[in-house]
Amino acid sequence: MSSAFRITQRSLSHATLAGLQGNLARLQETQSRLSSGRAIQRPSDSPTGTMASLRLRTDLDRYTQLDRNAEDGKARLGTADNALTDGLALLREVRDSVLQGANGSLSATDREALASQVDGLRASLLAVANTKYLQQPIFAGTAGAATAYADDGTYLGDAGTMSRTIAPGVKVTVNATGEEVFGPAGDDVFKVLADIADDLRTNPSELTTVDLGRLDAGYLRMQNALASVGSRYHQVEIMQDRNKANQLDSQNQLSEVEGVDMPATMVELQLQEVAYQAALGATARVIQPSLVDFLR
Amino acid sequence: MSDFSGLRIALSSLYAQRKALQVTGQNIANVNTEGYSRQRVEMAADSGPVTPAIESRYSGPGMGVLTGDTSRLRDQFLELRGYQEHAVDAGLAESQNVLSRIELAFDEPSDDGISKLITSFLAAFDDVANNPDDLAARAQLVEQGKTLAAGFSALDAALATQRSSSINELDSLVAEVNVSAARIAELNNNIASALNNGFSPNELMDERDLLISQLAEQVGVTVRPAENGQMDVFVGGTALVRGTRANPLQVEVGTDPAQTVRVTWASDSYPAGVAGQAGGLLSGVNDVIPRYANGLATAAQELADAVNAVHRTGYALDGSTNRDFFTAASGGGIEVNPAIAADPRLVGAAASATATRDGSIAQQIAELSGVGDRYHRLVVDLGVESQAVNRRVEVQAAIIQHVDAARESAAGVNLDEEMANMLQYQHAYDAAARFLTAVDQALDTLINQTGLVGR
Numbered sequence: 165m166s167s168a169f170r171i172t173q174r175s176l177s178h179a180t181l182a183g184l185q186g187n188l189a190r191l192q193e194t195q196s197r198l199s200s201g202r203a204i205q206r207p208s209d210s211p212t213g214t215m216a217s218l219r220l221r222t223d224l225d226r227y228t229q230l231d232r233n234a235e236d237g238k239a240r241l242g243t244a245d246n247a248l249t250d251g252l253a254l255l256r257e258v259r260d261s262v263l264q265g266a267n268g269s270l271s272a273t274d275r276e277a278l279a280s281q282v283d284g285l286r287a288s289l290l291a292v293a294n295t296k297y298l299q300q301p302i303f304a305g306t307a308g309a310a311t312a313y314a315d316d317g318t319y320l321g322d323a324g325t326m327s328r329t330i331a332p333g334v335k336v337t338v339n340a341t342g343e344e345v346f347g348p349a350g351d352d353v354f355k356v357l358a359d360i361a362d363d364l365r366t367n368p369s370e371l372t373t374v375d376l377g378r379l380d381a382g383y384l385r386m387q388n389a390l391a392s393v394g395s396r397y398h399q400v401e402i403m404q405d406r407n408k409a410n411q412l413d414s415q416n417q418l419s420e421v422e423g424v425d426m427p428a429t430m431v432e433l434q435l436q437e438v439a440y441q442a443a444l445g446a447t448a449r450v451i452q453p454s455l456v457d458f459l460r
Numbered sequence: 461m462s463d464f465s466g467l468r469i470a471l472s473s474l475y476a477q478r479k480a481l482q483v484t485g486q487n488i489a490n491v492n493t494e495g496y497s498r499q500r501v502e503m504a505a506d507s508g509p510v511t512p513a514i515e516s517r518y519s520g521p522g523m524g525v526l527t528g529d530t531s532r533l534r535d536q537f538l539e540l541r542g543y544q545e546h547a548v549d550a551g552l553a554e555s556q557n558v559l560s561r562i563e564l565a566f567d568e569p570s571d572d573g574i575s576k577l578i579t580s581f582l583a584a585f586d587d588v589a590n591n592p593d594d595l596a597a598r599a600q601l602v603e604q605g606k607t608l609a610a611g612f613s614a615l616d617a618a619l620a621t622q623r624s625s626s627i628n629e630l631d632s633l634v635a636e637v638n639v640s641a642a643r644i645a646e647l648n649n650n651i652a653s654a655l656n657n658g659f660s661p662n663e664l665m666d667e668r669d670l671l672i673s674q675l676a677e678q679v680g681v682t683v684r685p686a687e688n689g690q691m692d693v694f695v696g697g698t699a700l701v702r703g704t705r706a707n708p709l710q711v712e713v714g715t716d717p718a719q720t721v722r723v724t725w726a727s728d729s730y731p732a733g734v735a736g737q738a739g740g741l742l743s744g745v746n747d748v749i750p751r752y753a754n755g756l757a758t759a760a761q762e763l764a765d766a767v768n769a770v771h772r773t774g775y776a777l778d779g780s781t782n783r784d785f786f787t788a789a790s791g792g793g794i795e796v797n798p799a800i801a802a803d804p805r806l807v808g809a810a811a812s813a814t815a816t817r818d819g820s821i822a823q824q825i826a827e828l829s830g831v832g833d834r835y836h837r838l839v840v841d842l843g844v845e846s847q848a849v850n851r852r853v854e855v856q857a858a859i860i861q862h863v864d865a866a867r868e869s870a871a872g873v874n875l876d877e878e879m880a881n882m883l884q885y886q887h888a889y890d891a892a893a894r895f896l897t898a899v900d901q902a903l904d905t906l907i908n909q910t911g912l913v914g915r
Binding site: 169170171172173174175182206208209210211212214215217219225228229232298300304305307308326327328329335422454 | 492559560563564566568576578579580582583586587589590591594810812816819826827832836839840843844845846850861864865866868869870872873874877879880883
């Protein structure tokens with residue numbers, strides 16, 4: 165009884181219980197990881213993983229919002245694109261009228277008919293210029309006006325640009341102001357169209373010498389605006405695709421950081437179960453006998 | 461050497477073996493008793509008078525066996541080591557408990573934590589930027605702001621609740637310690653008088669040791685044996701129990717702003733150097749919980765400042781500007797500016813007073829990077845600290861298991877061993893009885909069978 169480490173029934177049962185407890189605790193942890201599908205359930209499970217997870221989750225939310233921004237931008241640019249295409253068609257019709265009116269053989273009645281047609285086209289163009297997206301006139305800049313142009317062709321908007329953040333640090337202008345599209349106030353296409361109607365009625369000689377040039381300049385301006393809107397639409401689309409790719413990437417990284425490796429965890433669970441059963445079996449054999457059983 | 465000394469030898473052996481058998485029985489009876497130390501009857505050969513005198517010389521074989529004290533087989537050094545390790549273990553377990561409850565309160569990483577609230581809040585600014593004159597988007601933003609502020613204050617409240625429940629726990633713990641200390645003082649008294657009256661105080665000592673080991677877990681104690689089998693118990697170098705007198709502890713909540721909690725001696729209000737569970741609770745109450753509460757408050761304030769700095773440059777729909785989005789809440793923490801909460805049109809989204817459809821300021825706020833960084837760092841710090849404590853708890857558990865096994869090895873009852881002892885004492889008893897019979901027969905022969913020649 166001297167130096168040897170005495171093992172007693174109590175210490176045996178304590179050690180056995182501690183071992184079984186440990187086995188069971190590991191089983192429970194694996195089980196909870198499996199059932200929740202998450203490897204990180206609290207920061208202490210993996211502080212570095214937590215940092216990555218928090219960052220990736222923030223990124224994911226940011227990408228979702230950027231996608232919404234891009235959708236909004238696309239809708240606005242798309243609306244502008246359609247409006248400008250319509251506007252250009254109207255201007256082409258006006259050009260036809262001008263060329264027809266310049267023909268010296270036309271009677272005053274014919275020119276009057278052409279003039280009223282141009283008036284009608286001007287009204288249509290005004291309607292195009294007042295195109296709205298979500299109740300907001302898209303060519304009014306950032307002003308809170310109800311329409312971009314008054315009926316008499318007065319510009320009610322401002323030169324404000326609207327931009328949307330479509331990628332981290334990337335902003336795209338999603339509007340074109342009335343002045344950019346239709347020309348500076350006082351010399352915009354509406355004025356040109358009004359002048360053309362006047363000249364058709366009173367002064368047909370100026371049609372080709374002055375008006376046609378002004379009309380073409382207006383057409384070119386609108387065409388440039390359309391090209392710019394189109395290219396920005398394309399840019400937003402590209403960035404949106406890139407965002408989607410990044411989002412997917414972040415999602416993958418997140419599931420790598422947070423997710424449970426199912427096959428590995430299942431195998432782990434199986435092994436722990438085997439270990440637990442083995443421990444139970446061993447305990448059943450070891451705890452039972454003592455010298456009492458063998459003394460008579 | 462008298463003719464009857466053989467009877468005396470046999471009798472002493474019968475007594476000794478019977479007592480040893482009884483003690484074996486006591487050991488077996490207490491095989492599962494918490495804190496019981498196995499006992500052993502100390503036997504010594506009685507050699508008879510050892511000092512020879514001229515007319516008194518003893519030439520016999522001895523006078524039988526001396527039945528000495530029943531001693532407790534317990535290693536005092538292992539016990540002391542056990543007290544220390546258990547105190548460390550209890551303190552760590554308490555810290556682990558505190559930290560894991562803080563982790564639960566933070567609930568990160570998840571879809572419900574404050575991190576998510578921050579990103580949702582910033583995203584709402586982008587929605588306002590997309591449609592600055594859309595009142596629904598503004599109202600949504602205000603709601604997100606309120607949710608975020610509420611998230612911060614709910615977490616803060618959870619930490620405060622945890623702190624006060626820890627203080628309650630400390631209160632009842634100290635009350636329990638005082639009861640234990642009083643009982644130990646009483647036991648000291650009983651043990652001393654038992655020893656003086658020649659009784660065995662072993663069971664009383666076991667009870668005292670059990671109480672001391674509980675105290676070790678609760679407040680971390682050191683012990684020093686005193687005279688008459690008494691035991692002095694010290695907490696942080698000051699006596700909790702000295703002899704038959706207990707010195708109670710108390711919990712004091714400071715009046716300073718931080719409301720520092722201290723465990724002091726009731727007699728002189730001097731701080732007691734407690735460890736163990738009480739130490740863990742104290743560090744939770746005075747250090748860990750306030751640290752995370754402060755970190756959280758700083759994170760909220762920095763977020764509010766960053767948002768406000770940009771928001772002040774923005775113009776509301778009514779053209780007003782220089783307004784904070786977040787203001788200090790009356791009960792501490794942040795809240796959405798009550799004016800904005802009442803009228804979402806006052807959100808300063810535009811860069812100029814007239815451009816009501818401009819959302820560039822809201823856009824800037826949505827793009828504020830790093831407003832959540834302070835909070836993220838706080839969560840990661842929490843994870844690191846908690847993980848470190850978890851690891852220490854694991855290591856300490858291994859140490860505890862080892863120390864306990866060693867204590868048990870010295871003091872625990874092994875049934876096999878007791879069985880063997882039982883056989884041994886039983887046989888010894890049988891042999892002593894047989895010896896008594898032999899002496900008896902010898903005397904019988906001498907007394908009854910001699911002098912009968914020729915009868």
